[in-house]
Amino acid sequence: MELHQVRYFVALCRTLNFTRAAAECDVTQPALTRAIQRLEEEVGGPLLFRERNMTQLTPLGRAMVPHLQAMLTAAATARRIADEELGRQQTVLRVGLGPAIAAARVADVVGRLVRFCPELSVRFEEAGAPALVEEMLSDMLDCALLPDGPDLPDRLHRWKLWEEGCVVVLPGGHPLALRGSLTADELAGETLLVGERCGGFALKLTEANPRALTVRRCGGSWVQMQDLVAAGLGLALLPDALGIGAGLVSRPLTQPRLRRSVLLTLVAGRPQGLAVANFVKLCRARAFA
Amino acid sequence: MPRLRDELESQRGMMPEEVRLAYEAMVGELQRTGFIAQALQIGDRFPDLVLPNAEGDLVSIGGLLQSGPLVVTFFRGEWCPYCSVTLDALAAALPEFQAAGAALVAITPETGGRALLAKQNHQAGFEVLSDVDCGVGLSCGVVFRTPEPYRLLLEKFGTDLAERHGNTAWFLPVPATFVIDRTGVVRWRFVTVDFTERAEPAAILAALHALAASDD
Numbered sequence: 017m018e019l020h021q022v023r024y025f026v027a028l029c030r031t032l033n034f035t036r037a038a039a040e041c042d043v044t045q046p047a048l049t050r051a052i053q054r055l056e057e058e059v060g061g062p063l064l065f066r067e068r069n070m071t072q073l074t075p076l077g078r079a080m081v082p083h084l085q086a087m088l089t090a091a092a093t094a095r096r097i098a099d100e101e102l103g104r105q106q107t108v109l110r111v112g113l114g115p116a117i118a119a120a121r122v123a124d125v126v127g128r129l130v131r132f133c134p135e136l137s138v139r140f141e142e143a144g145a146p147a148l149v150e151e152m153l154s155d156m157l158d159c160a161l162l163p164d165g166p167d168l169p170d171r172l173h174r175w176k177l178w179e180e181g182c183v184v185v186l187p188g189g190h191p192l193a194l195r196g197s198l199t200a201d202e203l204a205g206e207t208l209l210v211g212e213r214c215g216g217f218a219l220k221l222t223e224a225n226p227r228a229l230t231v232r233r234c235g236g237s238w239v240q241m242q243d244l245v246a247a248g249l250g251l252a253l254l255p256d257a258l259g260i261g262a263g264l265v266s267r268p269l270t271q272p273r274l275r276r277s278v279l280l281t282l283v284a285g286r287p288q289g290l291a292v293a294n295f296v297k298l299c300r301a302r303a304f305a
Numbered sequence: 306m307p308r309l310r311d312e313l314e315s316q317r318g319m320m321p322e323e324v325r326l327a328y329e330a331m332v333g334e335l336q337r338t339g340f341i342a343q344a345l346q347i348g349d350r351f352p353d354l355v356l357p358n359a360e361g362d363l364v365s366i367g368g369l370l371q372s373g374p375l376v377v378t379f380f381r382g383e384w385c386p387y388c389s390v391t392l393d394a395l396a397a398a399l400p401e402f403q404a405a406g407a408a409l410v411a412i413t414p415e416t417g418g419r420a421l422l423a424k425q426n427h428q429a430g431f432e433v434l435s436d437v438d439c440g441v442g443l444s445c446g447v448v449f450r451t452p453e454p455y456r457l458l459l460e461k462f463g464t465d466l467a468e469r470h471g472n473t474a475w476f477l478p479v480p481a482t483f484v485i486d487r488t489g490v491v492r493w494r495f496v497t498v499d500f501t502e503r504a505e506p507a508a509i510l511a512a513l514h515a516l517a518a519s520d521d
Contacts, residue, residue, distance in 0.1 A: 017343070017443065017446075017448060017449065017450070018343045018443075018446050019443050019444055019446070022443060054338075057338050058338055058340070058449060058450065059450050060334075060450070060452060083472060083473070083474035083476070084474075086438045086472060086474070087438050087439050087440055087443050087448075087474065087476065088440070088443070089438070089440070090436075090437060090438035090439065090440025090441075090443075091440035091441065091443050091444045092440070093440070094352075094354040094355055094356055094436075094440045094441050094444070095352065095353065095354060095355070124361070125361070128361055128362050128363060129363070131362070131363070132355065132363045175416075175471045294355070294363060296437075297356070297357055297435075297437040297438075298357045298361060298363065300416045300417070300435075300437050300471050301356075301357035301361070301416050301417075301418075301420065301435035301437055302357065302361045302417075302418050302421070303417055303418020303419075303421065
């Protein structure tokens with residue numbers, strides 16, 4: 017398929033009118049019609065119902081739109097970042113960080129992006145998943161790293177970036193720190209800190225073992241939770257990808273084995289600035305260990 | 306220089322019967338619709354594009370052209386045995402391309418660190434770029450939508466394009482290799498809809514020598 021065919025088709029999806037789409041793409045209507053026919057031939061079926069007064073997408077057309085749109089965006093944003101003709105040159109990258117997801121995981125990607133966009137400024141925002149989704153939908157954030165979950169709206173594109181396991185974070189002098197790994201049974205009698213923004217592992221474990229563990233609820237982020245661990249208020253269950261503060265140690269929780277996936281998400285169908293588009297490409301292209 | 310054609314021939318001999326039928330249908334359809342005519346032609350300007358490389362940096366075609374002519378080749382992924390033997394052959398031929406003053410870039414729609422894996426597995430001393438969502442393949446006119454029967458066979462044999470590409474579009478590039486001069490103009494090309502055929506490294510080298518001779 018060719019760039020112009022896809023461009024005409026996407027314009028036609030927007031306008032549902034051959035004359036207007038042709039005008040928008042600055043081509044004659046027969047040229048646009050021929051290009052669409054070629055595209056239909058290639059994807060193996062009609063993309064549009066052509067009725068006298070109405071143009072509508074076929075089921076195949078509807079299925080193809082997001083993919084062709086994504087491809088077109090990828091083509092446009094692969095053009096040199098410094099290309100002025102692309103218009104609005106985004107210089108701010110706004111990334112949401114879901115519960116217990118550290119900026120450190122993507123800081124390297126941002127660093128590599130900055131080599132191409134020296135004027136780029138970056139804003140990270142830590143919050144719960146619902147708040148970040150809301151901010152993405154209202155265009156206050158470009159994308160967000162969120163734990164996989166059933167409540168993410170269909171409107172979000174999502175790519176799994178990495179999976180992470182669970183560690184028990186405890187003071188270095190704690191008797192359990194002598195063990196190489198820990199099980200839920202070994203935590204019996206301990207106080208577990210449970211917060212809304214700490215990755216959800218503690219909640220999962222306490223739901224499965226309601227009696228064996230004493231729970232202390234605490235707000236705040238995973239960093240503040242570690243401060244509470246250091247102060248002796250209890251132990252924390254956190255993703256193994258996070259950095260551990262001074263004086264603390266982490267031990268893998270091996271029974272049960274708790275895991276979660278971290279997704280890169282953004283609102284489908286929204287025009288992307290160059291910075292976010294290339295940030296997403298860099299994230300999707302690589303493997304996160 | 307060993308002939309890549311012989312390696313490809315031996316791979317073709319191992320193609321399971323059901324794959325061969327789906328392959329013949331797919332290639333036949335791409336031939337019937339005149340797919341090749343839409344790929345970049347000799348004399349066209351290769352678009353100046355930016356993509357992530359295997360090491361996670363953004364790399365621009367324009368930047369690479371500053372050091373000399375470029376050989377750009379599209380490949381489907383390491384799951385494809387024809388791509389695999391081609392990457393080996395290109396890795397072996399790289400010193401000769403470099404001696405001719407050129408660099409080599411391989412472009413794949415694969416994501417999730419697979420460009421780096423390909424590079425490591427084939428000891429490729431050249432750039433391997435990840436064409437996320439096939440935007441560059443589209444710009445070069447080398448991308449097509451994999452027909453369902455062939456896609457289902459890929460899945461049956463354990464190749465999940467959705468997972469590898471990070472989308473469910475089922476787009477793949479046809480085998481395409483371009484020699485681009487320093488000004489960004491395509492001076493030689495090998496494009497086919499048959500994924501069992503590839504540009505012979507010796508032919509690429511000859512094109513680079515011809516380019517050098519024409520520049521003298």
